[in-house]
Amino acid sequence: MRILFTVFPSYVHLYPLAPVAWALQSVGHEVRVASSGNFARAISSVGLTPLSLGDPDAVEARLRPGAKQPPNPQEVLAYADLMGLDSAERENWIVFYQWLLNPVSDYVRVDQPEAAHLVRFAQRWQPDLVLWDPIFPAGAVAARACGAAHGRFLGAALDYFMYSTERLEAARDKVRSAGLSDNPLADLIRPLADHHDVDVDDELLRGQWTVDPMPEGVSLSTGGHKVPVRWVPYVGGEPCQEWVLDGPTSRPRVVLSLGESARRYVAGDWGRTPKLLDALAGMDVDVIATLNERQLQGISTVPDNVRVIEWVPLTQLMPTSSLLIHHGGTGTTMSALANRVPQLVCDTDESFLMGPADVVPRLGDAGVYRAGREFGVTDDDADGDAEQEGWVIPGRHLMAPPWSGVMTQYGAGERLNHQVMSGTEIRDRITHVLSEPSFAAGARELYEEWMARPSPSDIVSTLESLTAEHRR
Template sequence: MRVLHTVYPSHAHFWPAVPILQALQSAGHDVRVASHARFAGSIRAAGLTPIALGDPEAEEARSRPDAMAPARPEQVLRFAEALGLDDEEREHWIAYYQMLLNAISDYIRTDLPYADELISFARAWQPDLVLWDPIFACGPIVAKLCGAAHARMVLGPDILTFSFDKLAARKAEVVAAGFPENPQLDLLRPLAEKYGVAVDDELLFGQWSVDPMPRGMTLPSSGVRLPVRYVPFNGAETVPEWLYTKPDRPRVALTLGESVRRYIKGDWGRTPKIFEAVADLDIEVVATLNELQMLGIEKIPHNVKPIEWVTLNHLLPTCDVAIHHGGIGTWAAAVAANIPQIVCDTDESLMLLPVEVDPRTMEDGTYRIGFEFGVSEEVVATVTTWELPGKKLEATPTSSYIVSKGAGARLDHQKQSVEEIRKMILDVVTEPSYKVGAQAVYDDWLAMPSPADIIPSLERLVREHRVA
């Protein structure tokens, strides 16, 4: 069968799907991956065939000055109140409504060429199955126009479906408060109506979802779920010689994300504190940090090996512990390596706060539309930017899962002292119970169906849902 995957132009979105797409390809299916033209090289590097959308010389959608900006905090909180959310649920809503909805808007715009080009390709190629990144939300519209079966590729705890269910359950209260029944359907409506596609729940939920989250990391939500093991893929690189064998003393990986390394200056002061904590420990620390993340580091401890990039699938099997930012891809790589994890997390809300600044003097931890894509043009005027919380979007669910399983610890650089962090790292490195917990997490992970195992299920679902 012909399989089309639509994906946001980010490794954090593409890499989780690669093992499933490779399994489909290895089973004899024809696989194409559609994304922004600038991302075609990353798709080719994974051994897959890209469908390049838009002009590679044009600005990427999120870097455009007219890209959708985050909702104001007061609007986010009033909406959450109308939904009747408790404190934990409100954080899921903030992540969806204030963060993800912005990116979802990028590739469904009728004034940009991406959706039109994708629809033209799909009508000509006639895929049998469209697997769509929930953030590349034109996927279900494309599928309906060519009669393909279609499914969402869940990337982490499914806060989107969780939010859709809350909106449906509190429709009357939401409308009474002056909010739309579902803001994502409002964003999708212009593109759907342009092509005569019904605006319904299938545009939100898909016909089913491919979900790699184990029990304990899923959120209560409706919809059909096809579980799959999260097999980590983080690029194809040559293995450096120093990783051929494990070192004589414990090795700890410090890795703080593939995506945030492009726009978080100085890592919110977290890295200097961790460096100070490990400085006198009899361990080797491999810190996969770039120059931007290393800002503010005055002295690198003798036992820290900074290296800008190394594939986690090569590094982590040689390590005893991974310290990381809580990203799902890094979590999965550590699970697959069967090692304990220390997850960096804080107690602060995920809320983005607007601030008026001169862009030339932005402080650490600010978000500027487009900066992640390498756009940092000189701007003189004072602008509204957004101050980021000092943690990854998935940090809290990831740390909660690891701690609940006894497979590691939670590191809060805002509250814990250097001495407390030092003791935590030493405990996780030396205490056997954390290895036992990591083994239990690994066993649960291994018990989930592999990407190859779900191919027959995908084939059956396509037969059931494909429109002749």
């Protein structure tokens, strides 16, 4: 078979699909991975063949002038009220409507070259199967335009798309009566679909099935045909870091990792890093902290027991580690889970709602996001007046709530809220997880459940059968 993946141009989206793409490639299928032109080198680095969409020398669509801003908070909450969502459902809706639809809009535009290039390639190459990233849904249009079977590949986050569109569908009459669109995802995709004479229906928006690497305890309750698969931790073909094999000889190794994505878009770290380092200072542990200069802003002295490294693969660190303290990203979480390492997940009580500070007040330090900015690419000004032009966002990762819940449920770790916990309380919690054997037992139980899921090679025959059933 010929198989075409589409992926949002981010390592967080690329790494989860790489093991599945390898499994398909290893049995003889021809695999291509399509993304923004300047992401081709990243795709090649994981041993896959890229399709470089658009101009490889151009900045990504999300960073170009005219990039869409998130919808205003009042509009977001108006929808939530009409759908009668409770507090947890509201947060899922906010993530979909205010956080995820924006990047979707950047890569389905008919006035930019990427989507048209993708459809044109599919019509020429004639893939049998297209597996598309929900944040890069031009893949669904390309599949329909060439007659390929197609499914979604969830990777970086939960299925907020299916979850939210199902709730919109249930409240369709109320939403329409209020003068709001009953399917904003369809609105974004329709111009591209119309341009290629493709009908916009539920199958186009949701895929013919969904490959879902999220464990049962994390996944949202949604309909549709799901193909479960084990998330295999992978962070690229990095050189072996031999020093990690030595490990700590007399003290436990604690790893502090607060994510790679946010530090590219948000200056500082919401006051979280200084508090965590203060709590770790003087403890009888060896700490490896994967932090960069922006995350270390305002910290004059790093504790003696902390070694700061901007980047080291967690897949190499975890086998010699006793505890991972982190921001809640799935790739980070799974690296520890696959090595039976207990975890402390940083999570706050804030809403994910973005907006001006006077509309969406925040606890503690605030992070500011601006559409079209990435430090070192389009804007190196981490301070200055430009910092005040963006959206105030919470100091929590989108996946922190579900993962902190899973760690607590299995007794494999605990939740850390730096905004309400004192340094002493954080230190006591670290000590408790390190010294109490039940956390290691909980981490082993979570590992066994993860191992029980089908591996990437296990689902190859399933994907072959589904493709034969659905392709035209």
